[in-house]
Amino acid sequence: MRPFDYHRPDAPDAACHAAAEAGAKFLAGGTNLVDLMKLEVMAPTALVDLSRLGLDRIEEDGEGLRLGATVTNSDLAADPRIRSQWPVLSRALLAGASGQLRNKATTGGNLLQRTRCPYFYDTSADCNKRDPGAGCAALGGVQRNHAILGTSDHCVALHPSDMAVALRALDARVALRDGDGLTRVIAMDDLYRLPGDRPDLETTLAPAELITAVHLPAPHGDRQVYRKVRDRASYAFALVSMGAVLAMDAGRITHAALAYGGLAPRPWRDTEAESLLIGERPSEALFAAVADRLLRDAHPHEGTEFKVPLARRVVAAVLREATQ
Numbered sequence: 001m002r003p004f005d006y007h008r009p010d011a012p013d014a015a016c017h018a019a020a021e022a023g024a025k026f027l028a029g030g031t032n033l034v035d036l037m038k039l040e041v042m043a044p045t046a047l048v049d050l051s052r053l054g055l056d057r058i059e060e061d062g063e064g065l066r067l068g069a070t071v072t073n074s075d076l077a078a079d080p081r082i083r084s085q086w087p088v089l090s091r092a093l094l095a096g097a098s099g100q101l102r103n104k105a106t107t108g109g110n111l112l113q114r115t116r117c118p119y120f121y122d123t124s125a126d127c128n129k130r131d132p133g134a135g136c137a138a139l140g141g142v143q144r145n146h147a148i149l150g151t152s153d154h155c156v157a158l159h160p161s162d163m164a165v166a167l168r169a170l171d172a173r174v175a176l177r178d179g180d181g182l183t184r185v186i187a188m189d190d191l192y193r194l195p196g197d198r199p200d201l202e203t204t205l206a207p208a209e210l211i212t213a214v215h216l217p218a219p220h221g222d223r224q225v226y227r228k229v230r231d232r233a234s235y236a237f238a239l240v241s242m243g244a245v246l247a248m249d250a251g252r253i254t255h256a257a258l259a260y261g262g263l264a265p266r267p268w269r270d271t272e273a274e275s276l277l278i279g280e281r282p283s284e285a286l287f288a289a290v291a292d293r294l295l296r297d298a299h300p301h302e303g304t305e306f307k308v309p310l311a312r313r314v315v316a317a318v319l320r321e322a323t324q
């Protein structure tokens with residue numbers, strides 16, 4: 001690990017100001033960033049510790065909740081309001097990492113954790129995400145945990161967060177603040193970029209822009225399911241995951257928000273596929289049509305073909321469970 005400066009400000013504006021220094025990074029739980037520093041995949045010149053900003057609260061916010069950026073994943077998953085009204089979020093959080101990691105990992109850090117592509121972590125391998133223009137060793141390498149939707153010729157890396165999948169299905173919004181004190185709120189949908197020819201640019205955040213909170217609106221449906229398929233029962237990232245928020249009336253589906261992990265460089269949603277469900281009665285043929293629409297542009301490489309049939313089975317299983 002290389003030497004770095006360390007700041008521990010006590011207010012968000014001071015944190016953004018400190019992070020405006022070239023090469024500075026925010027430090028939340030450190031469970032991803034510090035690992036990357038040890039491997040010298042990332043070498044910030046300064047760390048701006050977020051632990052004293054007072055952003056560790058979950059507060060009522062109109063019809064929903066405001067989740068402070070430094071609320072830990074454990075506290076969020078255990079909150080009785082989350083467990084009863086937003087169970088898809090609680091279940092997604094509990095499906096991620098381990099108890100010890102969730103005790104340190106935070107809302108903001110979870111959303112901005114980096115990909116788990118092994119070539120990104122291997123500094124001897126070419127990686128456009130780590131070193132723009134270097135090439136992509138993953139494309140000619142061993143592929144299992146890579147994306148099949150939204151990829152480019154420059155990058156096939158996955159977005160790894162379980163929490164982000166649930167937040168997309170819940171239409172969450174992200175509150176931001178920059179070094180000039182300017183604030184804005186964006187949809188989860190607008191937080192992440194697709195790789196295109198700049199896989200190093202993963203989000204739409206400006207440099208030194210701080211996530212201060214996530215706004216969780218009242219859920220549109222009370223039928224919520226999170227399912228994660230992985231190699232081990234715990235402590236493993238998703239091969240395919242799916243968060244679903246549905247509502248039904250008189251046997252017909254009236255609302256459907258379906259988000260996916262393990263398939264794409266960002267938590268994935270396909271509103272066209274969702275719209276097939278609206279007004280319909282649940283059936284296996286309907287679920288298959290949703291999967292067909294979702295996967296119509298899937299582009300698996302050698303080693304990731306298994307994700308297409310796996311995703312089909314996950315879609316059917318989740319929709320079956322959510323509509324019973």
Ligand SMILES: Cc1cc2nc3c(=O)[nH]c(=O)nc-3n(C[C@H](O)[C@H](O)[C@H](O)COP(=O)(O)OP(=O)(O)OC[C@H]3O[C@@H](n4cnc5c(N)ncnc54)[C@H](O)[C@@H]3O)c2cc1C
Pocket residue numbers: 025026027028029030031032033034050069070095096097098101104105106107108109110111112113114160161162163209210211212235236237238
């Ligand atoms: C062994 C292991 C298994 C794991 N398994 C899973 C899993 O199955 N599912 C899953 O979802 N995750 C998993 N994780 C990832 C884990 O959830 C993340 O490491 C964690 O959520 C990151 O949060 P953090 O607070 O520690 O972030 P940090 O490591 O502190 O920061 C991560 C990044 O976010 C930036 N950042 C942090 N907070 C803010 C903010 N408020 N505003 C702007 N930028 C910010 C930092 O600068 C850094 O670039 C696993 C991790 C490990 C080590």
